């Protein structure tokens with residue numbers, strides 16, 4: 001069974017590559033069957049550190065990106081407009097509510113510039129996705145951390161109470177990286193309504209596609225202080241293509257655009273093509289979702305069997321406690337060519353691992369078991 005599957009996977013991979021090259025030569029869109037799994041070497045390195053989609057980019061995105069190489073000598077204004085329209089349709093907003101950038105990181109940088117136009121502070125959870133905070137501090141706004149709750153959720157009450165007259169921005173990562181938890185929709189809506197009376201609120205929905213939960217994007221036409229940030233790096237499998245976007249009130253999108261030398265120009269032709277195609281490849285997104293659910297459930301069950309308690313996850317990663325684990329977890333990973341993360345919270349020795357393919361997670365479990 002395993003051999004047959006592997007054979008099929010190999011053939012599928014070869015089929016895909018062949019079609020991609022033929023597409024390049026013929027400058028015609030190749031017809032490609034969906035390929036969800038690519039062959040993996042049995043003992044190659046495994047990256048479980050960056051919450052990437054192990055199956056992506058989608059077959060349609062790969063074909064479109066390959067084809068776009070030949071038109072990369074021209075600025076692709078029409079593709080920019082097409083992607084903005086496709087994003088607007090997907091999120092049920094107008095084109096004027098969308099700003100695209102080279103990953104959501106670039107979008108967050110622009111939001112930081114907007115927030116830092118006046119000196120003051122910004123609020124975020126501890127722990128949360130915080131790679132951008134040094135840049136924010138260098139722009140002149142000070143970091144204020146609000147510890148997550150015992151069960152690793154955003155403490156929205158404490159975050160509201162932390163807002164001061166000179167707070168310029170509150171960052172909410174929903175679902176949260178690294179804890180994998182999600183805010184209840186009604187509680188988050190109430191929080192946003194209250195907090196945006198005083199400050200900008202940025203809601204980072206990088207992982208929301210791994211849930212059935214509702215985006216906050218429906219609130220933004222009535223709220224100039226809400227910015228929702230999304231990315232193609234996760235379920236769409238385009239982390240290396242660098243493409244993300246902001247959804248906000250038209251006036252806010254305009255203000256963000258004024259802080260960029262060229263509005264919506266940060267994305268290459270290949271990435272634009274990949275993103276447009278990805279939005280059409282709904283089979284790939286569904287399959288990625290289902291595989292992630294199945295593999296995540298397996299991994300959590302196995303980690304708990306090894307006396308490593310996990311926080312229920314709404315994402316493509318798992319937050320777990322190494323408090324009772326007796327071996328050297330990180331050494332076991334290193335010896336087995338597996339890249340994990342680090343300890344995020346000393347208290348409880350909490351760490352995070354990305355959900356890879358089933359084969360990768362089986363290797364992880366046998367490495368630490």
Ligand SMILES: Cc1ncc(COP(=O)(O)O)c(C=O)c1O
Nearest residue numbers: 103104105129177206231233244
């Ligand atoms: C919550 C969160 N936001 C944003 C990003 C950055 O994504 P992008 O690749 O779109 O810059 C990440 C990447 O891991 C993330 O975890």
